[in-house]
Amino acid sequence: xxxxxxxxxxxxxxxxxxxxxxxxxxxxxxxxxxxxxxxxxxxxxxxxxxxxxxxxxxxxxxxxxxxxxxxxxxxxxxxxxxxxxxxxxxxxxxxxxxxxxxxxxxxxxxxxxxxxxxxxxxxxxxxxxxxxxxxxxxxxxxxxxx
Numbered sequence: 001x002x003x004x005x006x007x008x009x010x011x012x013x014x015x016x017x018x019x020x021x022x023x024x025x026x027x028x029x030x031x032x033x034x035x036x037x038x039x040x041x042x043x044x045x046x047x048x049x050x051x052x053x054x055x056x057x058x059x060x061x062x063x064x065x066x067x068x069x070x071x072x073x074x075x076x077x078x079x080x081x082x083x084x085x086x087x088x089x090x091x092x093x094x095x096x097x098x099x100x101x102x103x104x105x106x107x108x109x110x111x112x113x114x115x116x117x118x119x120x121x122x123x124x125x126x127x128x129x130x131x132x133x134x135x136x137x138x139x140x141x142x143x144x145x146x
Contacts, residue, residue: 018125022048022117023057025106032057041069046124048117049076052106056084058093071097075120077113079104 021044023031028049034040035047036059047070049057056078059070071094080100084090091098101112 017043018127019044020046020048020121020125022050024050024110025052026054028057032059035070036060036063036066041066045073046121047074048120049074050106050110050113050117051076051078051082052109053079053082053104056090071095073124075099075117077101077109077117079109 019040021031021034021040023029028051031047031049035044056076059067059074061067074094074097076094076097077099078085078101080102081104082100085098085100099113099116101109103109103112
């Protein structure tokens with residue numbers, strides 16, 4: 001089974017509602033394939049893309065409803081030297097969704113951006129339970145990292 005199939009199967013079988021999707025490097029492609037091809041809007045609360053210097057993957061431009069949902073729950077983290085960071089067209093389309101990191105390696109971008117990612121996820125899933133407070137009664141947010 002492909003990674004996409006595994007994630008798709010898990011989302012279909014699991015009734016979790018506070019899902020956070022995180023794509024890392026080229027895994028952003030699989031993440032956006034899932035977002036673009038499946039009805040995830042009701043259950044996915046945040047979509048995080050941590051990219052390197054490769055091209056950015058975007059939401060389906062023909063689906064206005066999904067684009068509007070995506071604008072509120074998406075964050076993209078890329079190196080500050082990414083060639084698209086300086087493109088005005090990208091900033092018009094994505095607005096405040098693009099965040100940059102000093103480092104160029106995608107793993108370093110993740111490490112540098114992690115505090116911002118954590119804050120963003122907590123803002124999107126405000127009732128999330130901290131691990132120390134889990135008592136078996138309230139589920140923590142489900143994160144799928146690709």
